[in-house]
Amino acid sequence: MTAELVRGQNHPVPHTRVEVTVSAGTAVLALAALADEQGRLPGPGALAHPGTPAPPGIGAPGEPAERHTLGVDLDAVAPEVHRIGVLLVLPPGGPQRFGTLPAPQVAIAGQGGTEFASFAVDGLDTESALVALELYRRQGAWKVRAVGQGYAGGLTALLADGGLPAAEAAALADEALRAAARPADAGRPLASLPHAQDRDAAGHPAPAVPGPADPVPVSGAPYAGTPGPAPAEPADGRPTIDYAHPRRRRTTAEAPEPAPSPPAASPDDPDGPPAPVAGDATGWSMDERLYNQVWGMFEDLARTVAAYRSAVDFADSRLDRELDEALSDPRHRLGSPDGSGGDARETARARRDDLVAQARAVLDRDLAQLTAESEVVEPALPAAYARWDNPVWHGGETPEEGPLALRLGNLSLPESPGLKIPMLMRLPLDRGLWIDNGRTGSEAAMTMDTDRLRRAAMDMAVAHAARLLAVHPAGRFSVHVIDAAGAASAALAPLVAAGVLAAPPAAGAAGVADTLARLTRRVDLVQMALRAGAPEDLPPDLDPADQLLVVHDFPHGFDDRAVTQLRYLADEGPSVGVHLLMVADRDEASAYGPLLDPLWRSLLRLSPVPDQYLADPWVQHAWTFEPDLPPQGSRVLGQALDRVARARRATRQ
Structure with a gap:
């Protein structure tokens, strides 16, 4: 069964090799952008475009086309890459607004072509570049998230939002668009080109069959960042909570502590999500890894509840529309001889209830995983992050250095009041x-x-x-x-x-x-x-x-x-x-x-x-x-x- 995702919703990726299919209705450029755990592009090499070699696990993007099939070998992706997003750009010479085009459709399938998630990127207007979806690591496993973030400023604005300096983002965007405008085979040694028998009837290279150690061919991929930063003061006046902290720069004399081993799957469900492990985020110390893990839990809960609320809103709006249509049709009004009016309304309500039930099932699954993670993380927190009833407060010596953050309280949402996320304030204040x-x-x-x-x-x-x-x-x-x-x-x-x-x-x-x-x-x-x-x-x-x-x-x-x-x-x-x-x-x-x-x-x-x-x-x-x-x-x-x-x-x- 294919999960129809809405903005912000995530879904487990049950395969190590996947194919992402993009259908745009017009020629678009599909790029691959690889980011770290915070969703930041580390430099120009993080963006794979037609003029660059393919990064490990991801094939080189192709020329603009209406349809792209992107293959990703998740086991071959470099360990420092934590997010892989699917990014679509309108090339020069064609339409310059996604709002004038049909909504791009993105689907992700496993080996054998079995589709397990899809996403329609709707609601676009003046945007000419967008992040369609992203694959990201979470607790040793991979997930896919529907992003749907558009940029009216085009590829340059998208890259700048990914953390690149403005001048560097503009130069890289120009380079990618110029490379896409050149013929796909330009500048390549003749010996490296596919043979004629390897091309299809239209003259395009036929997809290669990857070997066990080969990266899966990719005809485009993504930006690996979250949507643009939230304003410091939202429109309704509530102050925002910022868990971000300056990332410590590594010097030649320093080396990070070894990362924890990947968590094993739960013995009760070997094929299910891996068992949560305290401190499985990145960081220079266990305290920083736990801090970043709490940050990740906070974001995951925010996004999974947003996806649920969006799905319920969609179901309610569709119910209202279908009820209006039923009332506007004389055949379906109350008192119709054949009773079709009541049937149409009941059918509409049943569809609404089914959609809400599916969304609630996804929410309950994500909440159960986050609750299990919280039950592992909370007892492992140091005193600065821990609740006052944590045993860490009974005993111990005065620390030799200050902590990264301080716990001020707990945060929760109405959908899961029992799941408390620690509210940590970065130090120094x-x-x-x-x-x-x-x-x-x-x-x-x-x-x-x-x-x-x-x-x-x-x-x-x-x-x-x-x-x-x-x-x-x-x-x-x-x-x-x-x-x-x-x-x-x-x-x-x-x-x-x-x-x-x-x-x-x-x-x-x-x-x-x-x-x-x-x-x-x-x-x-x-x-x-x-x-x-x-x-x-x-x-x-x-x-x-x-x-x-x-x-x-x-x-x-x-x-x-x-x-x-x-x-x-x-x-x-x-x-x-x-x-x-x-x-x-x-x-x-x-x-x-x-x-x-x-x-x-x-x-x-x-x-x-x-x-x-x-x-x-x-x-x-x-x-x-x-x-x-x-x-x-x-x-x-x-x-x-x-x-x-x-x-x-x-x-x-």
């Missing part, structure tokens, strides 16, 4: 955090008592500060607290009792002014030292550690000067190691008017109660964020802070 203790705009917060909500927000801030201290080497972070009214003393008790604060919580207007003045001075001095190229010449009384400022109950105790200093710290502090964590109700700060709007926009809002307000960077789902807090009655937070305090005392001796 390049964006401050704002824990919202207000009730406006949150249905969950509206049901809570105001005092309980404020206490929950401050407990969340203390948990984040404690985690930050516990996962860094002793003395790497200093934590300051502004509690002008002294209302957070109960929540701050664990930090105060452990003696891990840089100074007692600042109270009153004088305490606010003194704390802000010291941190502002630090930012100024470090910036001047860095600009002068003399970071070692800082005053001896300056704390070299990174600083975290926790502000409770803002704007109580703040005057205009203090507000200006706070904005300065939010804007300039992260670049020199001064970070902001605010616990505040935005409505209470409205007296300052638009003066504080830039401050709120620069901070990542978090909620102390489960709430839907964050969007992913791929398909813009509204995700439910749930904070990760120590279990009720557990001493895990106090034990973690005690270890921090002991490590600090040991370093001072």
